[in-house]
Amino acid sequence: MIEAAFRGRLGSFDLDAEFRVPGQGITALFGASGSGKTTVLRAIAGLARLRDGRLQVNGETWQAGRRFVPPHRRAVGYVFQEASLFPHLSVEDNLRFGLRRSRSTARIGLNEVVDLLGIAPLFDRPTAMLSGGERQRVAIGRALLSQPQLLLMDEPLSALDRVSKEEILPYLERLHASLSIPVIYVSHDIAEVERLADTLVLMERGRVRASGPIAGLLADPALPLIHMPQPAAVIDGQVIARDARYGLTDLRVPGGVVTVQGDLGPIGRRRRLRIPASDVSLGRRAPQDTTILNALPARIEGAEETAAHQVVVRLRLGQRGEGAALLASVSLKSWDTLGLRVGETVVARLKAVALAAPGAAPELAQAPPAHTA
Amino acid sequence: MGEGHLFDASMIETILLTLKLAAITTVVLLLVGTPLAWWLARTRGPWKEVIASLVSLPIVLPPTVLGFYLLIAMGPDSPLTALLGFKLSFTFEGLVLGSVIYSLPFVVNPIRNAFEAMGDRPMEVAATLRASRLDAFVTVALPLALPGLMTGAILGFAHTVGEFGVVLMIGGGIPGETKVLSVTIFDYVETLQWGKAHVLAGGMLVLSFVVILAMLLLERRLNRGRT
Numbered sequence: 001m002i003e004a005a006f007r008g009r010l011g012s013f014d015l016d017a018e019f020r021v022p023g024q025g026i027t028a029l030f031g032a033s034g035s036g037k038t039t040v041l042r043a044i045a046g047l048a049r050l051r052d053g054r055l056q057v058n059g060e061t062w063q064a065g066r067r068f069v070p071p072h073r074r075a076v077g078y079v080f081q082e083a084s085l086f087p088h089l090s091v092e093d094n095l096r097f098g099l100r101r102s103r104s105t106a107r108i109g110l111n112e113v114v115d116l117l118g119i120a121p122l123f124d125r126p127t128a129m130l131s132g133g134e135r136q137r138v139a140i141g142r143a144l145l146s147q148p149q150l151l152l153m154d155e156p157l158s159a160l161d162r163v164s165k166e167e168i169l170p171y172l173e174r175l176h177a178s179l180s181i182p183v184i185y186v187s188h189d190i191a192e193v194e195r196l197a198d199t200l201v202l203m204e205r206g207r208v209r210a211s212g213p214i215a216g217l218l219a220d221p222a223l224p225l226i227h228m229p230q231p232a233a234v235i236d237g238q239v240i241a242r243d244a245r246y247g248l249t250d251l252r253v254p255g256g257v258v259t260v261q262g263d264l265g266p267i268g269r270r271r272r273l274r275i276p277a278s279d280v281s282l283g284r285r286a287p288q289d290t291t292i293l294n295a296l297p298a299r300i301e302g303a304e305e306t307a308a309h310q311v312v313v314r315l316r317l318g319q320r321g322e323g324a325a326l327l328a329s330v331s332l333k334s335w336d337t338l339g340l341r342v343g344e345t346v347v348a349r350l351k352a353v354a355l356a357a358p359g360a361a362p363e364l365a366q367a368p369p370a371h372t373a
Numbered sequence: 374m375g376e377g378h379l380f381d382a383s384m385i386e387t388i389l390l391t392l393k394l395a396a397i398t399t400v401v402l403l404l405v406g407t408p409l410a411w412w413l414a415r416t417r418g419p420w421k422e423v424i425a426s427l428v429s430l431p432i433v434l435p436p437t438v439l440g441f442y443l444l445i446a447m448g449p450d451s452p453l454t455a456l457l458g459f460k461l462s463f464t465f466e467g468l469v470l471g472s473v474i475y476s477l478p479f480v481v482n483p484i485r486n487a488f489e490a491m492g493d494r495p496m497e498v499a500a501t502l503r504a505s506r507l508d509a510f511v512t513v514a515l516p517l518a519l520p521g522l523m524t525g526a527i528l529g530f531a532h533t534v535g536e537f538g539v540v541l542m543i544g545g546g547i548p549g550e551t552k553v554l555s556v557t558i559f560d561y562v563e564t565l566q567w568g569k570a571h572v573l574a575g576g577m578l579v580l581s582f583v584v585i586l587a588m589l590l591l592e593r594r595l596n597r598g599r600t
Binding site: 045046047070071072073076077078080082084086087088097098101102103142143146152 | 499502
């Protein structure tokens with residue numbers, strides 16, 4: 001469990017943020033620029049000191065009252081927006097900087113990190129000769145090797161171009177899958193958050209607007225997320241069947257089974273789906289004579305009319321609405337014509353179901369994706 | 374001192390004394406100037422500019438003015454002399470102290486600039502990688518400020534070799550103790566030994582040029598490969 005409460009003024013910025021998030025998985029600190037995300041992250045690392053602060057990380061108190069553990073005594077790894085590699089050190093010495101100084105016996109070894117992040121080919125290059133994506137991978141590796149109990153990432157992808165971003169994301173997903181270190185990830189990009197986060201802390205003007213599991217928050221009518229231009233639901237599922245003939249994979253999700261195009265890996269593998277509201281239509285009966293693969297019973301939980309004569313319908317999968325949250329965007333005319341009501345069970349047809357992470361996370365032993373300089 | 378010989382033992386003695394003074398002064402300057410530069414680069418507050426101004430004073434002050442006050446401070450009746458139990462004026466040690474004060478801005482300012490240019494980020498990164506403040510200072514800040522440290526050291530050395538006014542005021546010209554190069558050239562000219570003056574002055578000219586060239590080349594090399 002990570003419990004944080006920071007109150008106070010830093011420069012001209014007023015912060016009053018309090019949240020509790022699980023001590024595992026990826027927690028996204030999400031909000032607009034200037035909402036205080038980075039300040040909170042710096043306060044967690046001890047780089048910023050707010051006079052009125054409380055911080056406990058998995059039972060260890062890092063700040064409370066007069067107690068303030070200095071940053072170098074906190075077992076955090078910090079990945080800055082710009083990679084900030086030490087220019088006077090080689091790639092290897094950058095990686096070893098924190099490893100050498102960590103008191104705990106190394107749980108994460110150099111070889112493991114090098115494999116995980118595909119850093120081996122970069123070892124002999126001067127840091128100035130690395131591409132943006134490569135630098136950031138080395139920075140992530142360097143942070144991991146300091147044996148953190150908590151990994152803090154401050155928009156690690158925002159300084160990168162689209163290609164480099166796509167190059168790094170699979171590594172982050174791999175990290176998530178293979179290491180048990182909790183991560184707090186600052187981002188203002190909802191696509192990144194949908195792809196990576198388990199828990200979401202929504203920040204607004206220095207305050208925490210809401211926090212909790214991501215699926216719930218994305219579909220929460222009281223929060224601005226559902227009103228974003230392209231609202232979507234994320235659903236975590238598990239592979240239960242593969243059909244080689246048609247190249248399909250069945251995923252069990254809370255409240256149903258979803259069929260997805262493509263081979264999503266062995267039975268039991270956990271995958272995350274992202275289902276945009278605009279790809280979900282609603283009907284009273286199961287569709288016949290249709291090309292749509294997925295038609296699942298779902299219960300209407302609520303509906304919000306948007307300015308564009310659309311209705312964003314909140315649903316939960318399953319006959320009794322016991323499953324995962326789903327969003328559907330239908331026209332106001334269809335909504336009224338069908339006479340749909342809250343509490344009613346309908347059939348949700350999913351036009352497209354995509355993995356939240358299209359470039360599937362590479363396996364550990366597999367060669368890393370091409371990263372030409 | 375036969376006018377027929379361009380080199381003699383006293384000239385060699387002078388050159389060695391000058392180099393010794395410059396070397397010791399440079400070491401002291403780096404030891405004193407680096408922490409001072411770090412403090413100036415990292416402190417925010419009204420005191421910072423006051424101290425910075427004091428450090429930079431020798432740049433604008435006529436050396437004789439500085440030398441005059443130093444002479445008084447090191448003289449037989451000063452509190453400093455009472456404190457030390459011996460007087461520093463007209464001694465080699467006094468010359469070192471005077472040179473350190475006189476060359477301080479030439480060492481502190483480049484190092485301070487290097488520390489400021491580096492920003493807070495490297496120290497923050499080091500802290501999140503478990504390095505204590507001192508550890509990070511030694512293993513990150515100093516290597517990153519190396520070009521500034523080199524520039525400071527070279528300027529400090531060269532400036533000490535070339536100083537005249539302060540030396541004349543507090544050191545006089547005791548051979549083997551305080552009679553350094555610049556004072557010796559002055560002596561040669563006064564006593565019309567133009568040939569010897571030429572040797573020393575020409576040597577200084579060449580040395581100064583080589584020092585500055587080396588500094589520029591070194592800086593360029595150190596800055597290469599850093600972004």
